[in-house]
Amino acid sequence: CGLCAGRTQIVFGDGNPDAKILFVGEGPGEQEDLRGLPFVGRAGELLTQMIEKGMGLSRSEVYICNILKCRPPGNRNPEPGEIACCEPYLHKQIDILRPRIIVALGKFAAQWLLATQTPIGKLRGKFGRYRGIPTLATYHPAYLLRSPGQKRIVMDDLLRIKAILEGETEPPVEIYS
Numbered sequence: 743c744g745l746c747a748g749r750t751q752i753v754f755g756d757g758n759p760d761a762k763i764l765f766v767g768e769g770p771g772e773q774e775d776l777r778g779l780p781f782v783g784r785a786g787e788l789l790t791q792m793i794e795k796g797m798g799l800s801r802s803e804v805y806i807c808n809i810l811k812c813r814p815p816g817n818r819n820p821e822p823g824e825i826a827c828c829e830p831y832l833h834k835q836i837d838i839l840r841p842r843i844i845v846a847l848g849k850f851a852a853q854w855l856l857a858t859q860t861p862i863g864k865l866r867g868k869f870g871r872y873r874g875i876p877t878l879a880t881y882h883p884a885y886l887l888r889s890p891g892q893k894r895i896v897m898d899d900l901l902r903i904k905a906i907l908e909g910e911t912e913p914p915v916e917i918y919s
């Protein structure tokens with residue numbers, strides 16, 4: 743797609759190829775574009791903190807990527823044609839990783855992966871499936887930087903996932919498919 747014209751480099755993904763949890767964001771921002779790694783700016787620092795301090799996992803145990811592998815200019819929202827071009831890479835990534843659970847970070851990833859237009863406020867905390875894998879919608883860490891009062895609820899989402907994985911129980915009934 744046209745995003746290659748403005749990007750510094752592709753930001754493919756980062757983490758453990760055997761990860762049980764896959765975090766999917768929207769697309770690389772400025773820092774990610776410069777460093778070639780997902781979620782390494784301010785929002786990424788918060789996500790890393792929530793994974794490490796909150797969930798008690800190391801960032802290198804999970805896998806983190808985005809729907810778009812190249813930065814949209816000025817961090818604008820991805821366009822449908824750009825996603826259509828990039829989604830096959832996400833599919834292949836997921837097919838190789840086969841995570842137990844996907845966490846869709848923010849409105850854009852949540853609505854896209856769960857194939858719904860439901861507002862993120864309603865989607866948050868709900869499960870669907872993406873490529874057959876249980877997928878939980880939660881708020882984006884960039885939103886949490888603006889609304890720190892919502893951190894607790896996202897932390898609860900992440901701890902719920904940890905409990906599901908540790909208990910080897912199935913996630914709750916899916917609302918979206």
Ligand code: URA
Pocket residue numbers: 767768769770771774779780781782783785786808884
């Ligand atoms: N926001 C995203 O959605 N992804 C990143 O990699 C960084 C910020």
